[in-house]
Amino acid sequence: xxxxxxxxxxxxxxxxxxxxxxxxxxxxxxxxxxxxxxxxxxxxxxxxxxxxxxxxxxxxxxxxxxxxxxxxxxxxxxxxxxxxxxxxxxxxxxxxxxxxxx
Amino acid sequence: xxxxxxxxxxxxxxxxxxxxxxxxxxxxxxxxxxxxxxxxxxxxxxxxxxxxxxxxxxxxxxxxxxxxxxxxxxxxxxxxxxxxxxxxxxxxxxxxxxxxxxxxxxxxxxxxxxxxxxxxxxxxxxxxxxxxxxxxxxxxxxxxxxxxxxxxxxxxxxxxxxxxxxxxxxxxxxxxxxxxxxxxxxxxxxxxxxxxxxxxxxxxxxxxxxxxxxxxxxxxxxxxxxxxxxxxxxxxxxxxxxxxxxxxxxxxxxxxxxxx
Numbered sequence: 001x002x003x004x005x006x007x008x009x010x011x012x013x014x015x016x017x018x019x020x021x022x023x024x025x026x027x028x029x030x031x032x033x034x035x036x037x038x039x040x041x042x043x044x045x046x047x048x049x050x051x052x053x054x055x056x057x058x059x060x061x062x063x064x065x066x067x068x069x070x071x072x073x074x075x076x077x078x079x080x081x082x083x084x085x086x087x088x089x090x091x092x093x094x095x096x097x098x099x100x101x102x
Numbered sequence: 103x104x105x106x107x108x109x110x111x112x113x114x115x116x117x118x119x120x121x122x123x124x125x126x127x128x129x130x131x132x133x134x135x136x137x138x139x140x141x142x143x144x145x146x147x148x149x150x151x152x153x154x155x156x157x158x159x160x161x162x163x164x165x166x167x168x169x170x171x172x173x174x175x176x177x178x179x180x181x182x183x184x185x186x187x188x189x190x191x192x193x194x195x196x197x198x199x200x201x202x203x204x205x206x207x208x209x210x211x212x213x214x215x216x217x218x219x220x221x222x223x224x225x226x227x228x229x230x231x232x233x234x235x236x237x238x239x240x241x242x243x244x245x246x247x248x249x250x251x252x253x254x255x256x257x258x259x260x261x262x263x264x265x266x267x268x269x270x271x272x273x274x275x276x277x278x279x280x281x282x283x284x285x286x287x288x289x290x291x292x293x294x295x296x297x298x299x300x301x302x303x304x305x306x307x308x309x310x311x312x313x314x315x316x317x318x319x320x321x322x323x324x325x326x327x328x329x330x331x332x333x334x335x336x337x338x339x340x341x342x343x344x345x346x347x348x349x350x351x352x353x354x355x356x357x358x359x360x361x362x
Contacts, residue, residue: 014318017287032288032318042315047292 010034013050015079025089027053029079051075053082055089141339143167144273144332151176151327160327249357257350267341273332277311281325284317291316 016028033046051064053075064070076083143166151160161175281298285291295316302312345351 012318014288016289028289030289032292041313045292045295045316047289 008036010036013079015081015085018085023057025055027055027082027085029053029075029082051078053086055086060086060089139167141336142334144334145171147329147331147333149327149329149331153324153326155324247358247360249354253350253354253357257348257354260345260348260351264341264345267344268338271334271337273334274329275332276328276330278328279311279325280313280315280327282315282317282322283325284320284322286321288318291318 011031011033013029013031016030019026019028028049029051031048031050033048034042035044035046037043049065051062051070053062053072054060060072062070062072062075064074072086076086146163146165148163149160150162152158159176161173163170164172283291283294285294295314298314302314305312
């Protein structure tokens with residue numbers, strides 16, 4: 001039997017699967033904590049919800065689970081992949097104005 | 103000299119009588135030995151399946167006393183190719199069916215009506231005949247029938263015993279499983295890996311090497327499964343013989359065979 005003591009903790013912030021509710025799309029952000037043994041085997045996993053980015057046709061906003069207000073920039077810093085999601089959402093609702101119209 | 107000649111004469115006569123008179127006994131002895139060999143000598147089954155990236159490979163080997171009985175290997179083929187070939191076969195079948203349907207539709211209308219009428223008549227005759235002969239047919243072919251729940255409940259303890267005895271005949275010599283998987287949702291990945299760990303801990307007493315590694319970065323399925331199993335038929339046959347002595351089991355079999 002090898003030593004099964006705790007060797008390390010791996011912590012990462014991940015974006016979950018999108019949840020669709022009518023026109024609204026919710027992107028959950030969670031922290032995944034992985035506890036590893038000395039043999040580099042996974043001992044335990046903890047998934048903690050942190051925040052969510054809500055995209056509506058008119059607006060986008062972030063909600064933090066700890067109750068504090070959260071800005072879009074703060075959630076972007078937390079989870080980088082959300083930047084593309086937001087950009088895509090904004091692009092789909094962007095109105096292009098053609099100035100060359102006669 | 104005289105003694106040796108006498109001995110040799112005696113042995114010769116005994117050999118002659120042995121070979122002449124006890125031939126059925128020898129045959130019976132060989133049969134018993136062969137039967138014992140079948141029951142005692144274990145069957146070896148080794149399984150090996152591996153999936154790395156899109157590649158899927160592996161195979162199985164079944165052997166008895168070192169004699170290979172069956173062997174098959176999955177050549178290193180990408181899982182997508184494998185699925186594509188399966189879909190192709192299915193699609194081919196569907197296309198054929200469609201073509202058949204098309205050709206039927208294109209055929210002459212009046213001929214088609216006549217053909218349908220003929221078929222309907224034949225069908226009605228067949229149904230009548232089948233209703234009459236179904237019971238006889240079932241008896242002849244020994245088709246299994248669903249037993250009554252009551253008799254199934256009565257036979258449950260004996261069935262559990264036979265299952266346990268059959269499990270005794272299976273020996274997992276080596277078993278190892280390594281799985282790395284990821285779903286599109288990291289939370290779901292964590293939950294599923296929790297379930298898989300629970301299952302692994304249940305089979306823990308059998309000491310298999312099981313490792314389940316979750317992948318949180320996206321969808322992924324990779325792994326390796328290796329098993330070496332030994333099966334001795336003695337326990338199973340013995341359990342079957344014992345269980346047939348139980349009245350409830352006999353009743354259950356009779357019901358299933360339609361004899362009760």
